[in-house]
Amino acid sequence: MALPEVKQTATDARLAALTLPTGGCLEDARRAALSRVQTLGLPGRRDEYWKYTRPDTLTQVEAPKAAIFDTDEAPMFDEFDRLKVVFVDGVFAPEESDDLSLEGVTIERISDICDKDIHWAKDLYGVLEARGQSPVARPLAALNTAFAQDGLAIHVTGKPSKPINMIYRHSDEGSDAILHHVIRVDAGAEATILENGPAASRFNKCMEIDIADTGKLHLVRAQGRDHERRAATHLFARLGTESEFKSFTLTVNGVLTRNEAVIELTGDDAIAHIAGACAGDGDFHHDDTVFVTHDAVNCESRQVFKKVLRNGATGVFQGKILVKEGAQKTDGYQISQSLLLDDDSQFLAKPELEIYADDVACSHGSTSGAIDEDALFYLRSRGVPEGDATDLLTLAFLAEAVEEIEDEEIAAAIVTRLEGWLARRR
């Protein structure tokens, strides 16, 4: 079927400005992804899935400029013992990174997986993204698979002693970065991955995660404080039997962020928790779009998203739980809430459940509200000044999402960032 003209024109223009990397073992996967983009067309304003978020700056040919953000605040996760992998404007920077060898994990660049003949990575690249195109199209992810300029293949084979921290630096005001990571967690293996930094003026990131039976992966990311950055990220995860995937994302500032998570529970007794806390003001626009598919018995999934919005900021949540036929004993939970600190901010939510099994427990809720006046008065009557009391209640509001982070020290670091954000806005 032909694409609508506007979409066709926009897609053609964008594709004409990109060069498909050729040669090597990923070429077929890249070409297949390119053909997906051509078939689907890039997202447009009239697409239902983009009803609440304007995709034009994410799809236009040139990345809109974003000023480099200077701060004297120590970078996120600096206090932790971790293995640092640094990217500058989306390109791996070995001189700034640690030695990539660590017991229990193998880390390679995707550009090396052909020469080094890393089968699992070749077999995974673009596969989960392609699966994730149905029932809802995600053309920006296909674009990523086709044109990704860099990325990592991370193979978790054991239990590495420290987290792997991808640090995304931004150094060029017009940088347009496309990164694609593939991650494989073996049976019984367990790792924590941290991500932070703004990455580029415009950042398109895709992460495909395959977790074998009984494997565990924790992902905590902090999308940096840069005010003008734009990002579209995709997380595709497939979970085997008794495996576990927990993801938390902190977003403060940024003019436009769309974080999609596509989770497939394919083995019995698997657990997936996807959480996010964001805080923004002014022209901040933040979109969490989540699609969790239960395709096995007795799996648990949680979606916990909290947004604090002020001065006209916009928050979007599109979350779906799909329980396939036979996925009995599913335990699905979804909550999305916003705290609107003024009348100008808005929260747009579309929670969805689609259930084809008859023995499941799924609950979902979505709320939008202001600071609880009774709680505020209670705190003030005990001597807590209004500003402090408001901050305390704001952090309390975000707590349910932050509590999804298993590591208490990392959770505390996230809370410190949120406190800083609130303090700067007094």
Next chain:
Amino acid sequence: MLEIKNLHVKLEEEDKQILKGVDLTVEAGKVHAIMGPNGSGKSTLSYVLSGKDGYEVTDGTATLDGEDLLDLEPEERAAAGMFLAFQYPVEIPGVGNMTFLRTAVNAQRKARGEEELSAADFLKVVRAKAKTLKIDADMLKRPVNVGFSGGEKKRNEILQMAMLEPKMCILDETDSGLDVDAMKLVAEGVNALRDEGRGFLVITHYQRLLDHIKPDVVHIMANGRIVKTGGPELALEVENNGYADILAEVA
């Protein structure tokens, strides 16, 4: 200590006068009780004194040790020594009880130019005071008042009072929803805080609480005014005969 003169208060949102000229003085070291039928304005008086939104003072004054209370923000009143034990303590999900207590204690100390308590010092004091109110470690850890029983919530109010050591304590129907044992425990907590430098205003419907917290003065409030003032025997009279006789007498 607390001096209220000719206090007139109406609701901000509607044209409804609630307090119609309240005169009341609570001296340091004394316990005053206010009784009165539903809707007489007792709770409104407590809210207006602690600074809750939604009320408009149309006339009169309220001072604490000479300082005009009505001009102050709620947190400034607290720092000045005012404390209200709520009739319905508020639940605050996500804020740990201990964090709440420590934030409040240190905010008041800071406002008064005193040094903040260290975490260790604070912990020591709070544990000792919690113990006498039979508040266990779990209640201190849980979010403020969330999942607390009625009695636990009221005990938690008294714990806050004990930690903040206010000059002037107002107890708004602290006995409501308490069984006999819980009431005794709360009353003991209050009695332990009785001190010659501290005033109490106990709002209650029942004589029962006043058996445990013995008042020096009892006021009867009706239709937005103090209509009768007497000794502890006045509370007994209410208990035995209800308000009808007193109201008829002052009408």
